[in-house]
Amino acid sequence: xxxxxxxxxxxxxPFDENGEVKEEGLRQVIEHNIxxxxxxxxxxxxxxxxxxxxxxxxxKQIFKFVKEVVGDRVKLIAQIGSLxxxxxxxxxxxxxxxGYDSLSAVTPFYYPLSFNEIKHYYKTIIDATDNSMILYxxxxxxxxxxxxxxxxxxxxxxxxxxxxYTAADFYQLERFRKRFPNKLIWSGFDEMxxxxxxxxxDGAIGSTYNVNGQRSQEIFRLAKEGKVAEAxxxxxxxxxxxxxxxxxxxxxxxxxxxxxxxxxxxTCKKPMKSFDPAKLAEVEKLVKDYNL
Ligand code: NAY
Numbered sequence: 653x654x655x656x657x658x659x660x661x662x663x664x665x666p667f668d669e670n671g672e673v674k675e676e677g678l679r680q681v682i683e684h685n686i687x688x689x690x691x692x693x694x695x696x697x698x699x700x701x702x703x704x705x706x707x708x709x710x711x712k713q714i715f716k717f718v719k720e721v722v723g724d725r726v727k728l729i730a731q732i733g734s735l736x737x738x739x740x741x742x743x744x745x746x747x748x749x750x751g752y753d754s755l756s757a758v759t760p761f762y763y764p765l766s767f768n769e770i771k772h773y774y775k776t777i778i779d780a781t782d783n784s785m786i787l788y789x790x791x792x793x794x795x796x797x798x799x800x801x802x803x804x805x806x807x808x809x810x811x812x813x814x815x816x817y818t819a820a821d822f823y824q825l826e827r828f829r830k831r832f833p834n835k836l837i838w839s840g841f842d843e844m845x846x847x848x849x850x851x852x853x854d855g856a857i858g859s860t861y862n863v864n865g866q867r868s869q870e871i872f873r874l875a876k877e878g879k880v881a882e883a884x885x886x887x888x889x890x891x892x893x894x895x896x897x898x899x900x901x902x903x904x905x906x907x908x909x910x911x912x913x914x915x916x917x918x919t920c921k922k923p924m925k926s927f928d929p930a931k932l933a934e935v936e937k938l939v940k941d942y943n944l
Contacts, residue, residue, distance in 0.1 A: 656693070656727055656729070656753060656836060657692075657854040658693060658854075658855045659692050660855065660858075661693075661695065661857075661858070662699065662857050662858055662859045663682070663695060663696050663697075663718065663862070664681055664903060664910070665678060666918025667918045667920060667921045668919070671705075672710075673710060673717075677915070677916035678718070679717075679721050680917075681915060682718065684913070684915055685861075686726055689863070690865050690869060692726060692727060693726045694718065694722065694726060694729070695731060695756070695816075696715060696728060697711055697731045699793065700858075700903060701714065702903065702920060702921045708739055708743070711743055715730055715750055715752070719751060729754045729755070729786060729857075730744075730748075730754070730755055731755075731756045731788060732755055733777075735760055737776055740773075740776075744780050753784075754785070754813065755777070755781070755785050756816060759787070759794050759796040760773050760796070761793075761795060771806065784811050784812075785809075785811055785813065786836070786838070787806060788815075790816075790840065800824060800827050800831065803828060804831070807832055807835055812835075813835060814835045814836030814838070815828070815836075816838045817837055817839055820841060825851050829851060837852070837853040838855045838857045839853045839855075840856070840858065841858075842861065842868065842894060843887075843890070845858075845868060845887060846883045849872050849876050849883070850875055859906055860890070863893075864942075870886055889942060892942065893938060893944065896934070900927075901928075903924065904924070904926060907920070907927065908935045909939055909944055912932075912935055912936055
């Protein structure tokens with residue numbers, strides 16, 4: 653199996669006004685990620701890809717198009733988790749046939765499921781293919797919390813290679829690192845990359861790496877080498893950017909940054925709102941001030 657460590661962009665997807673995928677724009681976003689952001693891989697159909705607003709055909713369209721454009725240039729992880737378990741299995745098979753390096757599945761959300769139900773969900777998906785599985789843990793959006801002992805049960809299966817950990821519980825992250833030294837962890841909060849790197853994660857997956865990849869690679873490298881003060885200097889810059897992006901609207905503003913750079917990043921899929929054009933000058937200033 654490939655070494656899946658490293659920094660991944662949670663791939664942004666350009667949509668048109670009707671909510672259809674803009675394939676040429678997506679090609680440009682992918683090329684920007686590979687050639688300018690210098691990421692190690694792409695996390696496809698995650699939260700940043702507005703996955704939970706898409707139908708099955710669109711999810712397949714994106715998996716296929718991304719693989720065709722990327723080939724083997726960077727690593728590819730397919731987020732196939734769905735409240736419709738049949739769809740999750742179908743997408744897991746589809747992405748595996750396309751050659752995705754690993755699957756990842758969000759914890760099932762909305763209905764308060766028992767841990768046994770969650771375990772059954774993962775086992776059903778895992779058993780459907782020979783591919784590996786990365787748990788996608790994002791309790792602030794799903795409301796689903798998993799304890800360390802429960803993680804241990806899910807990680808018993810060798811095909812479960814690790815977790816994408818989008819939470820700010822650094823105590824649990826440290827306990828996880830100590831208890832599962834042979835499993836992989838990707839951190840999911842770009843604004844806490846230094847802290848995650850110091851805690852021993854193997855990589856990171858984030859939305860802002862689409863536009864701020866090189867600086868983030870440097871933060872990760874410096875922190876891993878123990879150069880924490882230097883890493884923090886860059887994290888301060890990254891967080892100035894993230895703070896502004898969150899203020900103006902996360903995915904809308906990341907797309908607008910790409911547009912300022914000449915990339916047709918489209919708009920967000922409704923019901924998400926579009927970027928407020930009155931704020932364009934603020935984005936142009938951000939791109940200039942932080943050399944994005
Ligand atoms: C995903 O699947 O796209 C992710 O979870 C990537 C992680 C991002 N979380 C969300 C909810 O977008 O990169 C983060 C996040 O956008 C960033 O840290 C800003 O808060």
